[in-house]
Amino acid sequence: MARLEMNVWELYPRREEITLQSVERLSEGVGVRLRLNTCIREFSHFLVTIDNMPPKRSMDGQIIVRFEDPHKSVERHTTVYVKAVSKTGMSSKTHVINIHYYSREFWRQSGLTHPAQLIVESMDTFLSSSRVEDWTTQYIT
Incomplete structure (x- = not known):
């Protein structure tokens, strides 16, 4: 009897704990919707803290950041x-995403005519539209 096991973790050792799947502009107001992925085994949820607010759970990996006024x-x-948290309670390291907003009025006070800009900056979170699991198949007999 043959037993085949998935060895993708040995073949692709660069599994990232957290990746940015997409960055979308909000349809109303000024802000952004981030969609995250994780390769953490037995994933439970993301633990998200925005500025100094209390941490919140994100089960689906969506984070919305709005800029009022x-x-x-x-x-x-x-x-x-x-952080990505597993069902066993283990968690990834904390990843940091900085979001900057510069209004037209900000540029105008310097004599410039730039449009408003929203910049998403992440030094340790890679952009990835899929996970390794999305394009591999596991056969066990």
């Missing part, structure tokens, strides 16, 4: 801290 003439910045 989009016409303020100051640069605005939000920091998102996120």
